[in-house]
Amino acid sequence: MNEKYSKTLELDKILSMLAELTCCDDARDAAMAIEPMTDIDDVRREVQRTNDAFQLTVRFGTPSFVRVRNPAARLKIAEAGGVLSPKELLNIEAILRQGKLLAQWSNQFPNEENSITEQLFSIYQNNSLMREISSAIVSEEEIDDNASPELSAIRRKIRQTELKARDKMEQMIRSSTYQKYLQDNIITTRDGRFVIPVKAEYKNEVGGLVHDTSASGSTYFIEPASVVEANNEIRVLQSKEQAEIERILAELSAHCADCSEDISILFREIIDLNILFCKSTLASRMNAQAPKIVDNGVIHLRKARHPLIDPKKVVPIDVYLGEDFSCLVITGPNTGGKTVTLKTLGLLTLMTMCGLLIPVADNSTISVFDEILVDIGDEQSIEQSLSTFSAHMTNIISILGKADYRSLVLVDELGSGTDPVEGAALATSILETLKAKGSKIAATTHYAELKMYALQTEGVENACCEFDVESLRPTYRLLIGVPGRSNAFAISQRLGLSEDIIDHAKSLVQSENKRFEDVIDTLEESRHEYESLTRQLEEKNREIERTRQEVREHKERLSAEKAKEVEKAKNQAMKIVSDVRAQADALMDELNELRRQKDKADFSAKTLAARSGLKNRLDKIHDAANPIAKRENISYTLPRPLKPGDEVLIFDIDKEGTVIKAADKAGNVLVQAGIMKTKVNQSNLRLLDKKPKVKFGGSTIKPSRGTAQRNAKSECDLRGMTVEEALMDLDGFIDNAVLSNLHQITIIHGKGTGALRAAVQQHLKQHKCIRTFRLGVFGEGEAGVTIAELK
Structure with a gap:
């Protein structure tokens, strides 16, 4: 794949965005070195791996990556017996730690199977070596005291010796004898040995070795004789310390050498996985997804968005090529989106061939090509030198020499930069040549001749970038099957150009071109009418679907509520049955107990006590077994005031009775129901249509409800x-x-x-x-x- 063409389509900018997400310089370099693949199996595998990584990050988050460097060269030194520095060992520890982090992250989905889980599950781990390095090395300049028992002992002796030396020197600088000799009452070091600053005139008064003087010569830095031996001992211990550090580093280096191949493989896998998950992150930011990948030259992009245009401003386009036609001629006004369409088509194809997901809608299709040949020379192109006709034709000649049936050719402003008649003829001939080679072509133009050529030639289709004449702004919508209009007269008129000039210009247009423009106008009007009807139909369909969905949800909600209520009723019934059975069992137990005690002296008393509570308990059992709640007192007005002898219904308990005494001030009526007399509020009474009690000779005959029923x-x-x-x-x-x-x-x-x-x-x-x-x-x-x- 020609790098110049990829750069023209701005693939390098996409790879730069990918590289910015990587964890280290090696991964960044690897991201920038990605090249489009031409084998369909390779492309499908890489796109699938990216998509699988994207799915895992959506469900489980993105794994963390640490900064690492390629250890290959330093590991070869370790294999040859060399000693690695603390910095190099810490890099190896970071690589092993990264392997452990990836393994821990993959533990979230132990049973998941896709194109990258096997790689994740089999990633190399060496926790023992990682712990050895991390416990021995504190930083790039410091080895831990506990890296070995010997090193710990040496450093302890150094600290003790330094303390003794400092104590002696502290005594000297606090001594009144020496204080007058000293420039400052401090202890400092020169060449790793403890010294004190002595005034130049008293240098012979302080016995010891002179190690340095000040720039002015007024101060001598003298090592007192009393601490020379201690300083010598410190020097010896420091030499031992350095030797022990060298031994520790050599031992760690040897351990790294033993597994150098595994560490190198792990590093390469880390870089590979880092780039893979960076592709996933980039896909998330672009709202991208995996297209269907073919190699038959068919491209069908749905709601495609150019990834380098602001997502808030980009207008999605639908573009297809290679199925019903192999050549797409795109027309329309300048700045209308023709070049963006070409770049979107080419860039998304290149991104797919690099294993990236692309910003399109579902069911999009991308074909793999051997060559993507590009001639884009407008101001949007990086290569401004291609704007001249000669450079333009030089590039076209190169394209014609490379193009075949496995090529995608993208040409902007085909035939421009020369005489319009000759340029249109030349453009038509170039398209026919490319079409004969079997290439898939998308070309932009302003020539009406190419619009006619697309209308009359099988396998060639017109497309246009829509322009709103009313607002004088492009809509950036791509309309396939419709030739674009120049709109020059309409735009000029809207801008205020004189009607006379526009009419004269129209008269100069050839009749053939005029008829062609009229046909386009008619098509444009029909298209607008069709789109309006389509929008109305879609809105009605959406409304119908919303109504259906609401009915469906309401039905499901009612079904759920019904099932819930039935279940609730069943549970209540089961509880009632359980409670009644328990109380009935308790009564039977009491009866059995009484039967067993019938020969005892207090049997009669117990029998009477049990009998007195029996009726009340039976009433409670009846109430418990009756799931019907107390009747709701609905609105009712007595037809007349109640009087003694009226037959009434006590509503809440559904029992009939006879009024004995009319209502008092509180509205309470004395009612006899059977043998029971009770006061009931008249709002709870219903007058029954029955004859009142009949008196004979001063006595009242009480018609009994019980008599009638029993x-x-x-x-x-x-x-x-x-x-x-x-x-x-x-x-x-x-x-x-x-x-x-x-x-x-x-x-x-x-x-x-x-x-x-x-x-x-x-x-x-x-x-x-x-x-x-x-x-x-x-x-x-x-x-x-x-x-x-x-x-």
Whole structure:
């Protein structure tokens, strides 16, 4: 691929953007050295790797990369027995640490399989060597005290010796004897040895070695004789320290040499992965994606955006080539976007061939070419020298010599720079030659002859960059299948050129060209009408789809709510059943317990206590088993004031009763419901359409609701029952008799042992509804029955 053509299409700027994202100089150089690939399998593999990296970063974030340098040359020195410097060893440690970071990042998706996971999962790690280097070397100039026990011991001795020497010298500078000899009361060093500053006139008063003098000669830096031995010892220890450091570095270098090949491979993989994830980051910034890749010359870009134009200003274009036609002739006014269209077409193709994702919409297609041949010579081009006709034709001649069926040819302003008639003929001939070679061509022009050529020639298609005459601005939309208009007369008129001049100019236009422009005008009007209708139809379709979506969502919401309510009702029913069963079981347990205790002395008392609470507990069980909530009191107005004798319905408990006393000041009415008298607010009462009570001779006959509903019996047969069972049945029988307004009942208990008779009569003595009772007489059952009179 010709580098000059790639530079014309500004691929170098895209690679510079990629290089800015890399972690180190080696990765930057590798990014700038990327070249378009011409083998479809290579292109597909690299684009897939970039896309897989992009998908991983979207889900798991981008892995971190540290700054590293190529260790290959220094590792060869280590293999030959050389010693690496701390800086070089720290670089190797950084490479190993980067491998560990990548391995840790890939642990987020252990079961993921794509084109780069195998590389990530198999990345080389050497944690032991990494720890050895990091624990031994603090920085490029410093080795850690704990790099070895020997080094730690030597440095400890150096510190102790230095402390002793400084103590001696501190004594000297604090001594009144020496203070008058000293220029300053300080301790300093010269050539790594401790010295004190002595005035020049007293240099012979302080015994020791002179190591230096000041620039003025007024100060001598003398090493006192008392610390010479300590300084000598420090020098010896420092030599040992340096020897131990050399030994440590040599040992670490040897370890690096043992795995030098693995470290070199790891470095290359780090650079490769860094560039790959930088491609992913660049794709994210461009809102790019992977196109379908073919090698049959077909290009179909949907909503393509030039990546070097401000995303807020760029106008997406749809452009296709190589399927229904192999040559696209693009016309339109200057600055209308023709050149940008050519560059977008060429640059996105080159980016794909470099393994990059491109800023297009879904279902875009890019073809791989052996050559992308470019002649773009306007002011937007880097090579301004191509603006002359001779340079222009020189480039075209070169293109014609290289072009074949595996080439994409992009030519801007074909045939310009010379006589229009000759230039148009020359441009037509060049297009026919390229078309005959099987090349895929996109060319821009202003010549009407080329528009006619595109209309009349199979495999050649017109396209234009739309221009809004009203606003005198280009829309930058590319319209394929429509020849562009010059718009010269319309633009001039809008700018204020005289009507006479414009009319005269129109009369000078040849009739053929005039008819052609009229055809274009008609096509343009039809296109605008079609686009308007299309927009209206699309808006209606979107509205219909929105309505469908709302109905669908509403239906799904109702279904979900229905399922939720059914589930809630089931749970409530299960809880009710569970609670009722538990209470019923508890009652049965109590009955069984009473049956077991029937022979005990306090049995009757326990029976009475259990019976007294039985009815209340049964009512509670009934309430628990009834899931129907209390009736809601709806708005109701009595047709007239209530009076004694009116039949009413107590609404909230759904029970009928009779008014005994009219409403008081608070609106409360005294009502009798069965044997119960209660005050009820008149708002809770409903007047029933029944006849009031009828009085005879001053007494009131009470029509009983219970009488109408029950077939009351006056006899209760308890024979064959146990005492507790009999007493329970007897209570129910008495309640029923009271509700049925019976005055006398017969209880059949039999003669037997007399135990049941005694229990019954004992129970009747304590019952609040029994007035008197007696044994039966002859003809009533005698001692086998008890006759009771109700209150």
